Amino acid sequence: xxxxxxxxxxxxxxxxxxxxxxxxxxxxxxxxxxxxxxxxxxxxxxxxxxxxxxxxxxxxxxxxxxxxxxxxxxxxxxxxxxxxxxxxxxxxxxxxxxxxxxxxxxxxxxxxxxxxxxxxxxxxxxxxxxxxxxxxxxxxxxxxxxxxxxxxxxxxxxxxxxxxxxxxxxxxxxxxxxxxxxxxxxxxxxxxxxxxxxxxxxxxxxxxxxxxxxxxxxxxxxxxxxxxxxxxxxxxxxxxxxxxxxxxxxxxxxxxxxxxxxxxxxxxxxxxxxxxxxxxxxxxxxxxxxxxxxxxxxxxxxxxxxxxxxxxxxxxxxxxxxxxxxxxxxxxxxxxxxxxxxxxxxxxxxxxxxxxxxxxxxxxxxxxxxxxxxxxxxxxxxxxxxxxxxxxxxxxxxxxxxxxxxxxxxxxxxxxxxxxxxxxxxxxxxxxxxxxxxxxxxxxxxxxxxxxxxxxxxxxxxxxxxxxxxxxxxxxxxxxxxxxxxxxxxxxxxxxxxxxxxxxxxxxxxxxxxxxxxxxxxxxxxxxxxxxxxxxxxxxxxxxxxxxxxxxxxxxxxxxxxxxxxxxxxxxxxxxxxxxxxxxxxxxxxxxxxxxxxxxxxxxxxxxxxxxxxxxxxxxxxxxxxxxxxxxxx
Numbered sequence: 157x158x159x160x161x162x163x164x165x166x167x168x169x170x171x172x173x174x175x176x177x178x179x180x181x182x183x184x185x186x187x188x189x190x191x192x193x194x195x196x197x198x199x200x201x202x203x204x205x206x207x208x209x210x211x212x213x214x215x216x217x218x219x220x221x222x223x224x225x226x227x228x229x230x231x232x233x234x235x236x237x238x239x240x241x242x243x244x245x246x247x248x249x250x251x252x253x254x255x256x257x258x259x260x261x262x263x264x265x266x267x268x269x270x271x272x273x274x275x276x277x278x279x280x281x282x283x284x285x286x287x288x289x290x291x292x293x294x295x296x297x298x299x300x301x302x303x304x305x306x307x308x309x310x311x312x313x314x315x316x317x318x319x320x321x322x323x324x325x326x327x328x329x330x331x332x333x334x335x336x337x338x339x340x341x342x343x344x345x346x347x348x349x350x351x352x353x354x355x356x357x358x359x360x361x362x363x364x365x366x367x368x369x370x371x372x373x374x375x376x377x378x379x380x381x382x383x384x385x386x387x388x389x390x391x392x393x394x395x396x397x398x399x400x401x402x403x404x405x406x407x408x409x410x411x412x413x414x415x416x417x418x419x420x421x422x423x424x425x426x427x428x429x430x431x432x433x434x435x436x437x438x439x440x441x442x443x444x445x446x447x448x449x450x451x452x453x454x455x456x457x458x459x460x461x462x463x464x465x466x467x468x469x470x471x472x473x474x475x476x477x478x479x480x481x482x483x484x485x486x487x488x489x490x491x492x493x494x495x496x497x498x499x500x501x502x503x504x505x506x507x508x509x510x511x512x513x514x515x516x517x518x519x520x521x522x523x524x525x526x527x528x529x530x531x532x533x534x535x536x537x538x539x540x541x542x543x544x545x546x547x548x549x550x551x552x553x554x555x556x557x558x559x560x561x562x563x564x565x566x567x568x569x570x571x572x573x574x575x576x577x578x579x580x581x582x583x584x585x586x587x588x589x590x591x592x593x594x595x596x597x598x599x600x601x602x603x604x605x606x607x608x609x610x611x612x613x614x615x616x617x618x619x620x621x622x623x624x625x626x627x628x629x630x631x632x633x634x635x636x637x638x639x640x641x642x643x644x645x646x647x648x649x650x651x652x653x654x655x656x657x658x659x660x661x662x663x664x665x666x667x668x669x670x671x672x673x674x675x676x677x678x679x680x681x682x683x684x685x686x687x688x689x690x691x692x693x694x695x696x697x698x699x700x701x702x703x704x705x706x707x708x709x710x711x712x713x714x715x716x717x718x719x720x721x722x723x724x725x726x727x728x729x730x731x732x733x734x735x736x737x738x739x740x741x742x743x744x745x746x747x748x749x750x751x752x753x754x755x756x757x758x759x760x761x762x763x764x765x766x767x768x769x770x771x772x773x774x775x776x777x778x779x780x781x782x783x784x785x786x787x788x789x790x
Contacts, residue, residue, distance in 0.1 A: 165435060173199035173432045174368045177269060177293050185278070188287035191362045192273045199432045200367040201270075201351040203318070204249040210361050211246050251430055252348035252412035253371055256328065256380035257302070259341025265374040266321060267297045268313060268349055270366040275359075289362065302345055310350070318353035319366060337388075342380050347373060348412065372429040373409075379418075379425045381406035388492065400488070400496045441593050443559035446475050451558045453535035457528045462519040465527070469515055472564060476508045507568055510580065514567035523574050526609035530566070533608075533647035534601050541643055544717035561589075562598040566605060573606050596637065600644050607648060607664060607769055615660035621767045622790050627778045638772050642666050642714035642756055645770055649755045650747055665755040667768035669777045674709050677760040682732040690737045690759045691727055698722045707737065708758040715754070718743040726753075736762045764789050 174196045175181040186195055193200060202211050257264070271291050278286040296313040302325050310320040328344045349371050356364040384407075386392075387399020408425040409416040415434035419427040448471030450456060459465050480501055487497035518524045538556035543549060565587065572580035587595045603624045610619050628637065645666040652659040668675055672688055680689025687693075693707035701722040712719050721742040727734035738753040748754045757763045763771075764786050771790065781787050 165433070169433050172197050174271065175291070176271075176368055176370070177295060182291070182293050184291045185276075186273070186289040186291075188275065188289065192289055192291075192367055193362050193365060196367065199369060200247075200365045201249050201251065201349070201369050202247045203351050203353045203355045203364045205352070206249075206355040206361075206364065209358075210355060210364075211249070212244055213247060248413050250348050250350040250412075251369060251371060251414040252322075252346055253373055253414075253416055253428060253430055254344060254346040254410045254412065255373060255375075255408065255428060256338070256342050256382055257345050257375060258339055258377055258380055259343075261343075261375065261377055262302050264300045264302060264323075264345065264347065265297070266300045266347060267295065267372040267374075268319065268321070268370070269293070269295045269372070270319070270369045273362050273365070273367060275363065291367075294366075300347065302343070310352075316353075318351070320350050320352050322348040322350060337383050339380060346412070347371065370430050372427065374427045376426060379408045379428065381408055381425075382410070396492065396496045397500065400493045400500070403488070403493065438590065441590055443561070443594070446560050447471060449475065449560065449563075451560065451563060453531045453538065453556045453558060455555075456558075457532035457535060459524070459528060462524055465518045465524065466515055469563075469567065472560075472567065473508055473512045473515075476504075476511065476564075480504050480508065507564075510568035510571070511564055514570035517570045517574050520574065522609060522612045523570065526605050526612055527566075527570070529608040529612075529648075529651060530601055530604035533604050533644060533651055534597070536647040536650070537600075537643040538597075540647070540715055540717075541640070544712075558601075559594045559597075562594055562601060565598045566601045569602050570605070573602070574609065596640055600641060603641075603770065604644055604648060608651075608659070610769075611652070611659040615658060617660070617662050619660060620662040620769065622769065622771055624770045625778075625790070626770070626772045628772070628774055638666070638668055638710065639712075639714050641770060641772060642710075642754070645755050646715040646748065653752075663755050665757050665766060665768035665770070667763045667766075667771040668708065668756070668758040669760070669763060669771050669773040671774060671776060675758045675760070676707065676737075679727075679734050679737070679759055679761050681734070691731070691734055694725045694727055694737060695731070697725060708739075708756075710739075710756070710758070713741040713743065713746060713748065713754065714756075715748055716741060716743050716746040718746060735765075760786075 169176075170179075170181070174192070175184060186192060271293055273289040273291050276288055276290045278284070278288045280286070294316070296316065298311065298313065298321070300311065300321060300323050301308065302323060305325060305327070307322065307324040310322050313319045313321065324346045325343050328338060328342055349369060351364075351366050353364045353366075355361075384395075384399045384402075386395045390396065406420075406425075408418040408420070409428035411430055414430045414432060417429050417431045417434065418425045419429070445451065450468035456465075456468065459468065483497075483504070484501055487501065488494050518527060535556040536550075539550040539553045542553045542556075546553070565585065569580075569585065572578055572583065575581075587598055589595050607623055610623055613619065626637065626641070645664050648664040652664055676688060676690035676693060678686060678689045680686050680691035682691075690707055693705075696704045697706050699722075706720060707725055710720070718741055720739070724740055724742055726738045726740065728736050728738055737759050739756055739758075740753045741749045743749060755768075757766055757768050767790060777787070781790070
């Protein structure tokens with residue numbers, strides 16, 4: 157995978173910027189019909205004295221983002237908003253790098269690389285005399301004197317036809333209240349590559365550009381790391397936390413009109429370079445096991461008493477407490493970082509206490525039973541989803557396991573869910589993990605506990621209705637989450653059907669509440685000529701399931717993964733006057749086939765009537781709650 161990723165980055169670089177020194181296409185030839193400035197989108201510098209017609213690209217005008225209209229967006233507004241006025245975008249004529257150098261440094265080693273394209277006549281026998289753009293690699297290394305202060309006279313690179321280097325320096329020892337953290341005598345040095353060539357005639361415009369431009373700076377004494385002044389001086393919490401958590405990550409250069417890449421060896425940096433496509437490796441967050449903590453969903457579901465729960469999960473508090481103590485021992489002890497560290501670790505201690513209180517709540521038999529049901533249904537849903545992905549049977553899937561933070565998140569919120577008057581109800585917990593880190597399963601586990609506890613406390617119909625409202629800004633992400641949440645609701649519904657007396661007669665259902673371009677707002681009836689109604693969409697799909705989209709944006713059964721067929725969607729009680737759209741799986745071995753439809757409600761009219769316990773909504777629908785009476789039923 158690393159090799160594939162490297163190839164993708166190289167391909168992106170080649171397509172957007174072009175080849176560099178040593179590349180197989182270093183001496184490439186482009187046909188005249190596609191000049192370099194059209195072939196490559198970035199990485200080139202135009203002459204400073206070029207007329208506006210050469211410096212301005214009319215095809216690259218910036219337009220402020222506007223709300224997308226009804227054809228593409230998530231909203232139901234049919235009015236196309238006015239577009240914001242375009243702003244001219246000018247092509248760059250320079251790039252630069254700023255660095256900090258230690259006291260006494262008077263010279264920098266600079267290297268400037270670029271490609272020149274010259275219009276030539278092709279020698280290709282198949283295309284004799286055809287005009288083409290021939291690339292020539294340029295490379296100039298030069299020692300650049302650093303002026304005592306201010307801007308030094310420009311240095312023209314040999315045989316460059318006007319490519320010049322500008323160097324400026326200034327003292328930074330008094331930069332900000334905490335500037336004294338820099339070594340005495342540190343100076344800021346900026347080096348710019350400027351294309352000051354004479355502009356070429358229109359037919360040879362690109363001969364005046366410099367393509368794939370790059371600046372490399374080297375210093376044997378090593379560059380000075382830039383302090384994070386925002387984190388040191390700013391009162392913003394995010395800036396202060398970032399300054400603490402990334403105190404060992406240093407920035408050695410800042411780019412002007414371009415990004416930079418620092419070559420770090422150990423703790424020292426002796427080389428920085430410009431880059432048009434910056435690359436950073438994001439480390440994967442892998443879960444680990446915790447000694448003495450049971451993470452198996454199915455084993456936690458089999459617990460019978462609060463004592464068993466304490467034995468299985470009690471080590472959470474001791475292990476987390478030991479980790480907090482270790483962090484306190486290694487935390488900074490000076491300046492504002494010490495304050496931030498203490499504040500964060502105090503929050504960690506609060507979380508540890510909330511987890512401990514969650515374990516105490518399991519002494520309530522109904523809370524323990526809801527916790528067991530949540531683990532059982534989450535485990536069943538995990539088996540079903542993994543089986544679909546792997547093409548296995550559910551019983552072939554390994555025992556589903558919680559990641560430690562997921563189970564901790566559920567435990568620390570048990571008290572707030574179980575006791576509506578508890579002060580913890582006022583705490584908002586933010587799950588902050590990279591994509592694929594397990595956020596969804598964490599909150600689905602808490603949702604399963606919430607839904608089960610509500611039914612256990614009151615199995616009658618009065619305990620039905622909306623209990624979980626999940627809101628997303630993007631429809632695509634909403635539909636992705638629907639599949640994962642629907643599998644859990646299916647597991648809960650199977651659990652309810654096994655013990656109706658305990659969990660009630662009303663089904664667990666999930667509702668999809670998004671714009672009408674994705675799901676129908678109305679059921680429709682015969683003769684209303686509404687092509688967006690559930691009736692019209694369903695009939696169209698039943699008549700031509702190969703080319704017509706399904707009436708709702710779900711292609712496969714969330715429980716077994718079988719693709720829906722034309723017969724999977726039924727209008728009830730009659731096709732002419734329907735009041736609901738039922739979805740059943742085409743797989744006869746699935747739990748949700750024949751007379752046991754999937755617990756999914758995706759049409760607004762029955763959704764307002766059935767009030768599913770779990771609703772996934774887009775932001776525009778969510779915003780309608782205080783304005784429209786019908787959604788207020790939710």
